[in-house]
Amino acid sequence: MLIRRTADILPSEITPPDVYRSRRNFLAQAGGLTAAAALPMASAHAATAFGPLAASPLSTTETPTSRRAVTTYNNFYELGTDKSDPAENIHRLKPSPWTLRIEGLVNKPRSLGIDELLKLVPPEERIYRMRCVEGWSMVIPWVGIPLGSLLKLVEPQGSAKYVEFVSHYDRATMTRGVLDWPYTEGLRLDEARHPLTILAVGLYGEVLPVQNGAPVRLVVPWKYGFKGAKSLVAIRFVERQPVTAWMKAGPSEYGFYANVNPDVDHPRWSQATERRIGEFTKRKTLMLNGYSDQVGSLYAGMDLRRFY
Numbered sequence: 001m002l003i004r005r006t007a008d009i010l011p012s013e014i015t016p017p018d019v020y021r022s023r024r025n026f027l028a029q030a031g032g033l034t035a036a037a038a039l040p041m042a043s044a045h046a047a048t049a050f051g052p053l054a055a056s057p058l059s060t061t062e063t064p065t066s067r068r069a070v071t072t073y074n075n076f077y078e079l080g081t082d083k084s085d086p087a088e089n090i091h092r093l094k095p096s097p098w099t100l101r102i103e104g105l106v107n108k109p110r111s112l113g114i115d116e117l118l119k120l121v122p123p124e125e126r127i128y129r130m131r132c133v134e135g136w137s138m139v140i141p142w143v144g145i146p147l148g149s150l151l152k153l154v155e156p157q158g159s160a161k162y163v164e165f166v167s168h169y170d171r172a173t174m175t176r177g178v179l180d181w182p183y184t185e186g187l188r189l190d191e192a193r194h195p196l197t198i199l200a201v202g203l204y205g206e207v208l209p210v211q212n213g214a215p216v217r218l219v220v221p222w223k224y225g226f227k228g229a230k231s232l233v234a235i236r237f238v239e240r241q242p243v244t245a246w247m248k249a250g251p252s253e254y255g256f257y258a259n260v261n262p263d264v265d266h267p268r269w270s271q272a273t274e275r276r277i278g279e280f281t282k283r284k285t286l287m288l289n290g291y292s293d294q295v296g297s298l299y300a301g302m303d304l305r306r307f308y
Ligand SMILES: Nc1nc2c(c(=O)[nH]1)N[C@H]1C(S)=C(S)[C@@H](COP(=O)(O)O)O[C@H]1N2
Pocket: 070, 073, 074, 075, 076, 077, 078, 131, 132, 133, 167, 183, 211, 212, 213, 224, 225, 226, 227, 228, 229, 230, 231
């Protein structure tokens, strides 16, 4: 198997999206799209780039946002509250060694290193539309594993109805105040198991940068960006709906569901339009961020004004 080290590849910062796309298609063909082709090479720590990745039919065909924007315009409040802070403060979080605990109401709780995680479920590329509640959006080529495949392995108990996600927090090196740390998020079990829901371990074919939530973070493309808790240390199966960090900070502004919904305004601004980073004219925001066909049935019969 190929191990592509940094020196062997063009820095994707200077790879225009169309060139990146054709390189990706080439790699997908070369890899034959088999599960074996999607296995990470040796160790994600030794190599900065993943080998050929399976191209998922769940990816959008929209043009990815530049790698530069994806890795320098970030929200990661533990590393500062300005968009540029996370990339400038990556030394405040050490992504290796790392342990992710999967615990709570499961028959087989596990503690996993990142290499173990990638051996259990092979990563694939998922190009997703992402939208922040602040009104900007991006298209990001994630490298991730379907969360549902991982959850199956721990055998959730019948009483488990929700999944809680807990981010790393180190009081000595990270922001104090702002939120009630650690950053936590939550999903209903069926949302967590949905094939679109992934744990991201990389982007643009490379190991996840710290500012994007290294070494592993949640990505739920039909929900506002704040659902995507970064630098996860625990995934916990629980019976009751978790109270998330943003619900604690502002319950009237940030609900548990956090579904992208152009019809329900944030109390202080409209959610009807968005600015795609790199574009000048605003776009209309789509219901469930354009993923209605895939996930609309999860919310059938629910009043999405009440469950915002
Ligand atoms: N731990 C943690 N996770 C987090 C955040 C954060 O501040 N801390 N910000 C969230 C918000 S508001 C957004 S929009 C996305 C941004 O992800 P990105 O910087 O990779 O685009 O991360 C989410 N996950």
